[in-house]
Amino acid sequence: MKVLVVGGAGYIGSHVAKALMQSGHTVTVFDNLSSGQKINLFSQNVFVEGNILDYKALCQAMKGHDAVVHLAAKKAVGESMENPMLYSVNNISGSINILNAMVETGAKYLVFSSSAAVYGMPDKSLIDENTPLNPINYYGFTKLEIEKFMQWYDQLKNIKFVALRYFNAVGYDADGDIRGKEINSQNLLPIIMEVLSGKRSELKIFGNDYPTPDGTCIRDYIHVSDLASAHVLALEKLAQGMASQSLNLGTGKGTSVKEMVEAVEKVSGRKVPVVYAPRRAGDPAILIASADKARSLLGWKPAYTDICKIVQTVYSIN
Ligand code: UDP
Numbered sequence: 001m002k003v004l005v006v007g008g009a010g011y012i013g014s015h016v017a018k019a020l021m022q023s024g025h026t027v028t029v030f031d032n033l034s035s036g037q038k039i040n041l042f043s044q045n046v047f048v049e050g051n052i053l054d055y056k057a058l059c060q061a062m063k064g065h066d067a068v069v070h071l072a073a074k075k076a077v078g079e080s081m082e083n084p085m086l087y088s089v090n091n092i093s094g095s096i097n098i099l100n101a102m103v104e105t106g107a108k109y110l111v112f113s114s115s116a117a118v119y120g121m122p123d124k125s126l127i128d129e130n131t132p133l134n135p136i137n138y139y140g141f142t143k144l145e146i147e148k149f150m151q152w153y154d155q156l157k158n159i160k161f162v163a164l165r166y167f168n169a170v171g172y173d174a175d176g177d178i179r180g181k182e183i184n185s186q187n188l189l190p191i192i193m194e195v196l197s198g199k200r201s202e203l204k205i206f207g208n209d210y211p212t213p214d215g216t217c218i219r220d221y222i223h224v225s226d227l228a229s230a231h232v233l234a235l236e237k238l239a240q241g242m243a244s245q246s247l248n249l250g251t252g253k254g255t256s257v258k259e260m261v262e263a264v265e266k267v268s269g270r271k272v273p274v275v276y277a278p279r280r281a282g283d284p285a286i287l288i289a290s291a292d293k294a295r296s297l298l299g300w301k302p303a304y305t306d307i308c309k310i311v312q313t314v315y316s317i318n
Contacts (some may be wrong), residue, residue, distance in 0.1 A: 261274060
């Protein structure tokens with residue numbers, strides 16, 4: 001297939017572009033380089049520098065493609081609560097432009113980066129796709145609304161989609177082919193790496209009084225290359241006639257903040273200084289994906305299930 005990867009110079013997008021190429025697809029990357037980086041581009045791919053808010057440029061780049069993978073979005077939860085306008089325009093308007101451009105250019109299949117944030121604070125810890133959708137931040141709200149727009153465009157314009165609801169994306173390409181480190185990440189593992197590199201003096205652990213075995217929050221950390229392989233399978237299944245779907249992507253295994261620190265210490269052989277800080281607003285105690293639906297519908301299986309192996313892929317590029 002000829003696939004336009006929108007946001008393909010970014011952290012997850014560059015891994016998706018690589019996985020698509022490895023499966024024999026032809027990739028064009030469309031990215032405005034606001035958080036994506038040129039160093040993440042592959043010379044085999046056509047690169048178009050452009051903004052999804054520029055509808056003409058988007059249609060121009062999309063012409064002749066069978067499918068679109070859409071990963072271009074703002075994704076900082078805190079920022080989305082302070083500056084919802086940015087998220088309305090970039091995430092919602094940008095996605096509507098992509099859907100309209102697909103109708104205009106005849107691209108049929110769409111794989112969309114959604115998020116576990118669509119579930120909010122579920123009252124169970126193992127989350128399947130039937131869990132009520134109840135985002136508690138504006139970022140999660142935009143992802144859910146876009147899923148609803150896609151359902152309508154499927155019904156009205158026959159655009160077939162898969163929304164992939166990522167749990168906690170971590171890691172880097174183990175072959176070292178993707179060299180751009182994520183910039184300004186506010187997530188746990190990149191912050192621990194900044195502590196190791198001396199950029200921060202310590203890790204603040206947000207809460208150690210949660211109802212979990214060690215008191216710290218538990219998350220489902222999924223390796224970015226496993227996320228990437230799911231995008232390829234989703235596109236291929238759509239082309240084979242699979243109906244539109246929303247699918248969780250996670251390992252089904254939880255790791256606490258303390259366990260993550262221990263994994264980094266084991267891999268690096270160094271001590272990570274930590275301090276305990278109050279709970280961060282909006283953090284559920286435990287979030288683990290049931291990804292059985294992705295496994296059965298896509299035949300997808302994460303290759304990385306061991307947290308130390310995941311950490312190794314991060315440590316080796318730092
Ligand atoms: N966390 C932490 N200290 C930090 C950053 C994150 O204790 O400096 C915790 C956070 O409270 C959560 C987990 O690490 O329980 C994962 O947070 P992250 O922001 O990476 O992802 P989220 O689960 O919020 O999407």
